[in-house]
Structure formats: C-alpha cells, structure tokens
Amino acid sequence: MVSPRAVAADVLVVGGGMAGAIAALAAREAGARVVLARRAPGATALSSGAIGVAPDPLALPGEPLRAAREPLEAARRLARLRPDHPYAVLGERLGALPEALAFAARVLAPLLAPPLERPRFLATPFGTAVPAALCQRSQAAGDLLAVDGALVVAGLRGHLGLDAALAAAGLERYRARGGPRAFAVEVDPGLGEVGLFRPHELARALEPPGAAEALGRAIRAALPAGAGAALVPPVLGLRPEARVPERVAAAAGIPVAELLADVPSVPGVRLQAALEAALAAAGVEVVQGALQGAGPGKPAMVGADEITAPRWVLATGRFVGGGVVRRGTLREPVLGLPVQAAEGREAGVDLAARPAASLTGAARSGPQPLLSAGLRVDALLRPLDGRGRPAADGLFAAGAVLGGHEQASDGTGLGVAILTGYLAGRAAARPGGGE
Ligand SMILES: Cc1cc2nc3c(=O)[nH]c(=O)nc-3n(C[C@H](O)[C@H](O)[C@H](O)COP(=O)(O)OP(=O)(O)OC[C@H]3O[C@@H](n4cnc5c(N)ncnc54)[C@H](O)[C@@H]3O)c2cc1C
Missing domain, CATH: 3.40.50 (Rossmann fold)
Structure with missing residues (x-):
C-alpha cells in the first residue's frame, strides 16, 4: 500500500473552475501557500468563454444595446432586485467588483481582451446579443457597438x-x-x-x-x-x-471574431486551460482527484495525498461541477452543508428537501428554485449551517456552489465566480480568516 504524501498549506481550495482558480491565485498573491484540489473540469469549461457579470436588470428584453452600463452599477441594481443573489448577500463588499475583474483580466491577460468601461455586446449563433464584462481576445472584434x-x-x-x-x-x-x-x-x-x-x-x-x-x-x-x-x-x-x-x-x-459558443465550447476549454496555466505560473500546487475530508484544520485525502490546511475555500460548483447533488434531497457532498432553495420570498433548507420536480416552474422566464439552489453564506462568504450560523471556522465558499443565482442562465455566472473567488481567496489568506 502506498503511504500518503503529507502536504501542509495555509489555504486549501477545493475546485478548479473559475471560482477555485481565482481564489487560489488571490490567496497566493496575498502570500499564502496554496494547494488546489480538483476532480475534473466543471461548468467553466462548458461556458461560452465570455464573462457575464450583470446584465442590466432594467433593460427591456431585446434591448441589451441600450443598457451599456458599467458592471458595478448593473450589479448594484441587480442586488436591489434579488435579495438572495450573491451580489446582494455581499453587501458593501460588492464594491470590490471592479478590483476583482481587473485581477482576473491581469492573471488571464494572455487570453482576455482588456476590459472596457461598458460591457461588450457579443453575438450568439442564434443572432442574439449578450453583454460580457470580459471576453477573450478572439471574441472582442465582434462587439456590436464597435464594428x-x-x-x-x-x-x-x-x-x-x-x-x-x-x-x-x-x-x-x-x-x-x-x-x-x-x-x-x-x-x-x-x-x-x-x-x-x-x-x-x-x-x-x-x-x-x-x-x-x-x-x-x-x-x-x-x-x-x-x-x-x-x-x-x-x-x-x-x-x-x-x-x-x-x-x-x-x-x-x-477584424475577425468568434461567435459565442454553445456546448461543447472551444472557448470554454481555452478558458479552463488559461486558468491552469495561470495557477502553474503562480506556484499553486494542483492535486488531481476527488477530495474527501472533514473541513479546515483536519487532514483531507485527495488520491494518495493527505492535505492539511487551516483555511479552506469550497469552490466545487453546482450540478455540473458536483458541488450540489441530488440524492433524494439536494445535498452538498463534501462537508454535508445544508443546501437552500428559494421560492418567491421564502428561502430555506426545507425547500431544498422537496422533490426536484416541485422546484421548477413551467414558465421558463419565471424563478426556478432548483436552478438557484446552493449554499447560503454571510457577507464574508462563510457557509451557514441550518440555524444561520457560520458552519466551521476557516471555511469560505465561492462560485456556483453559492445559492441565489441561476448561474448557467442569468448572465452572472462567471462574474459571481470571479468576485466571490477573489474575496474568499483573499480572506482565506489571512491567518484570522476574516477582515
Ligand atoms: C452550459 C453552461 C454555459 C455557461 N455559459 C456561461 C457564459 O457564457 N458566461 C458566464 O458568465 N457564465 C456561464 N455559465 C455559468 C458559469 O460557467 C459558472 O457559473 C462558473 O463556471 C462556475 O464556476 P465554478 O468555479 O464555481 O464551478 P465549476 O467550473 O463547475 O468548477 C467546479 C470544480 O469543483 C471540482 N469539484 C467538485 N467537487 C469536488 C471534490 N469533491 N473534490 C475535488 N474537486 C471537486 C470540479 O471537479 C470542478 O473542478 C455557464 C454554465 C453552464 C453550465
């Protein structure tokens, strides 16, 4: 039998998509020793490769070009309308959005085009325009307002x-x-x-x-x-x-540009590869495999590695990444944290325990509790237990594992991953783990 390799780190990031990679890079830049464990590519590799942050919620359907707002203003509007959305939960920390986007643009500079003050409006193969706060260099020349x-x-x-x-x-x-x-x-x-x-x-x-x-x-x-x-x-x-x-x-x-991709997405694969290149360049140790463990400060197993770190960032994604699974009820499988779903003004663990079919609505444009189910966190991105208290010391969460946003379809998926990954990574890098 192979004896486990003992690895000690300041921060253990679980998940290698956009949220986990940005968290690891932010913690590393803040001086922490960081290990990132990842099982496989997740939703990041399926995305169009362009980064949606906040479509203007006041824009009428079919009128995206009029909604040329800068991302923070649009995110603030969205937060006011959707109290469960991670942008709302973050409170004043939402103000870090421009800094987080600038960080992502810098660490992914070989792939991403320099950001503008407004979103770029990029075309889908179906002839619709989608706002993107950041996009790949290969997509930028297709900005409908710049042709x-x-x-x-x-x-x-x-x-x-x-x-x-x-x-x-x-x-x-x-x-x-x-x-x-x-x-x-x-x-x-x-x-x-x-x-x-x-x-x-x-x-x-x-x-x-x-x-x-x-x-x-x-x-x-x-x-x-x-x-x-x-x-x-x-x-x-x-x-x-x-x-x-x-x-x-x-x-x-x-100028020639790529249209936005549907799945399978070549630009999504490119984005995932660029994240991995950035992790290697920054000196983040990446271990491959499914993590099993009991939480910060306790040894966790990934393949033959035994990793111990006082602070963790859980960035395990949603249904694609495997951060939320349905086994009878909706569950967070790594630490058994409660998953919440929201319906109208009601939110809670009880909703997540209902049969999945009762968590979807017939009107696609209406709220879909199943699609926004995930962890509930406080403004410091600490996952909450069933009673609304931080579930564990030194534990943070980021990206699609957070509930309150329909990450695959509401136009905020990669933006939430960048902002929450950045904030969680920086918080986890501090020995106290907080502000
Ligand atoms: C089809 C599709 C298209 C999308 N298109 C867009 C788009 O064009 N623009 C946009 O902004 N957003 C888009 N989104 C949303 C966006 O892709 C996601 O919100 C974002 O990628 C989530 O990033 P993440 O890092 O949180 O999760 P993921 O990228 O899913 O990463 C999760 C990671 O956790 C790992 N993991 C899970 N459990 C374990 C474990 N136990 N041990 C080790 N590792 C584990 C997985 O292997 C994976 O590496 C799309 C989503 C989908 C599904």
Whole structure:
C-alpha cells in the first residue's frame, strides 16, 4: 500500500473552475501557500468563454444595446432586485467588483481582451446579443457597438454548427438600437468534409501553418462592400499560442471574431486551460482527484495525498461541477452543508428537501428554485449551517456552489465566480480568516 504524501498549506481550495482558480491565485498573491484540489473540469469549461457579470436588470428584453452600463452599477441594481443573489448577500463588499475583474483580466491577460468601461455586446449563433464584462481576445472584434461598417457572419460550408443566415437575420434586429448591418456569407475553409468535424476538431485543424490563412483568404474573397468585421463559428484554435484568430484576421484583411459558443465550447476549454496555466505560473500546487475530508484544520485525502490546511475555500460548483447533488434531497457532498432553495420570498433548507420536480416552474422566464439552489453564506462568504450560523471556522465558499443565482442562465455566472473567488481567496489568506 502506498503511504500518503503529507502536504501542509495555509489555504486549501477545493475546485478548479473559475471560482477555485481565482481564489487560489488571490490567496497566493496575498502570500499564502496554496494547494488546489480538483476532480475534473466543471461548468467553466462548458461556458461560452465570455464573462457575464450583470446584465442590466432594467433593460427591456431585446434591448441589451441600450443598457451599456458599467458592471458595478448593473450589479448594484441587480442586488436591489434579488435579495438572495450573491451580489446582494455581499453587501458593501460588492464594491470590490471592479478590483476583482481587473485581477482576473491581469492573471488571464494572455487570453482576455482588456476590459472596457461598458460591457461588450457579443453575438450568439442564434443572432442574439449578450453583454460580457470580459471576453477573450478572439471574441472582442465582434462587439456590436464597435464594428466599423457591416458585420459579416461567415458560415463554413458543410459545417452544421452555424446557420449564418439565421444569425445575421437575428443581428439585423439590433440595427435600430446602434448595432451594425449584418450579412451572411458562406466560405470554404479548405479542410475537407467539415460537416463531420466536431468543434474541437475544427479548432485543431485550423492551427497548423497555412490552415488559418486559407480560411482568412476565403473570408476575404466573400466579403461584401463595406464590411467592417467578420464573425465566424467559435473554432479559432484550441491553443492561444497557435494565434489562429490573428492569422485568420491578417489574411482576411478585416477584424475577425468568434461567435459565442454553445456546448461543447472551444472557448470554454481555452478558458479552463488559461486558468491552469495561470495557477502553474503562480506556484499553486494542483492535486488531481476527488477530495474527501472533514473541513479546515483536519487532514483531507485527495488520491494518495493527505492535505492539511487551516483555511479552506469550497469552490466545487453546482450540478455540473458536483458541488450540489441530488440524492433524494439536494445535498452538498463534501462537508454535508445544508443546501437552500428559494421560492418567491421564502428561502430555506426545507425547500431544498422537496422533490426536484416541485422546484421548477413551467414558465421558463419565471424563478426556478432548483436552478438557484446552493449554499447560503454571510457577507464574508462563510457557509451557514441550518440555524444561520457560520458552519466551521476557516471555511469560505465561492462560485456556483453559492445559492441565489441561476448561474448557467442569468448572465452572472462567471462574474459571481470571479468576485466571490477573489474575496474568499483573499480572506482565506489571512491567518484570522476574516477582515
Ligand atoms: C452550459 C453552461 C454555459 C455557461 N455559459 C456561461 C457564459 O457564457 N458566461 C458566464 O458568465 N457564465 C456561464 N455559465 C455559468 C458559469 O460557467 C459558472 O457559473 C462558473 O463556471 C462556475 O464556476 P465554478 O468555479 O464555481 O464551478 P465549476 O467550473 O463547475 O468548477 C467546479 C470544480 O469543483 C471540482 N469539484 C467538485 N467537487 C469536488 C471534490 N469533491 N473534490 C475535488 N474537486 C471537486 C470540479 O471537479 C470542478 O473542478 C455557464 C454554465 C453552464 C453550465
């Protein structure tokens, strides 16, 4: 039998998605010895790769371009309307949002475009526009408020992942609100039967010398007069160092951007890889495997490693990451913390114990208690027990494991992960664990 390797750290982060990685990087920057345990990629790797922070809750449906608010103002509005949302629970600490976003932009600088004062409005394959406070460099040129001329949606001949005509028709609706004219074209990337390629296979096929350039030349040949930028499917390379977006744009002769991705998401995989590169560069020890343990100060097992740390950040995600599971009732499986669900003005453990089917509503636009179920925390991000008291000394939580937000669909998922990861990581780095 292999004897366990004993590892001591100041901070143990459980979870390797956006929240866990940002928590680990923030704690490391504050001088802590940090170990991060992660089982697998979670929701971060499935995301569009663009960072939603706070869609303006006062914007009318279909009018996102008018809601060009800076993220903190939009988050404050959202917090006033949704008292369970982590932005509301944080109280005054919500004011750290710009600092947390700047931190994420800095540690992920090779991947992310420099932020603007307003969100960028990025196009989905369905022709809708989504606000993003931060986005990948490969997505930035598609900002609907910044395109100088017409926007050309370039479908790849034979590729079934994008109906360029549908996307362009959808984007045309934003013209009256400050968006560009949109056209659809079809181009042949010269890669053979692309209809059979999955997104990551297409992305890899564009990386070798000549492939990105051929796509760029095909786009150039198809451009209508007055084109200001081209949108392509989100397949511009898996490895940023292959510089596929830059090479396609150089050959096309105009700015080229990826549309936002649906699952499976090449930009989501790129985001996850960039987080892992940042952790390695910062000297965070990453251990691979499912963590089992009883909480801060007690030994926890991850594979053959026995890790002891006085402060933990639980960043285990929601249903995708495995931070909340349904075994009869909704449960937090690592420490057995109570999961709460909210319905109208009622919130609590009792709701989370109801059958899952009774926690969803028929109207998709209405509140869905199941989708916002998670841990309840105080303003210091300390998980609360069933009586509303901090569950354990030195324990913090961040990201999608927190309840009160519909992380996959309300446009705040990665923003909450960045802000709460940043605050939890910094708090955990301090020996007292608090302010
Ligand atoms: C399909 C989809 C698309 C989305 N698109 C967007 C988008 O475009 N923009 C946006 O802003 N948000 C989006 N979201 C929401 C956003 O992706 C999530 O809110 C965010 O990624 C959550 O990050 P996280 O770090 O909290 O969790 P995750 O990324 O899920 O990470 C959880 C981590 O915890 C680990 N873990 C769990 N249990 C254990 C254990 N016992 N031991 C060790 N490790 C463990 C997992 O392996 C994983 O590494 C989307 C979500 C989904 C599901």
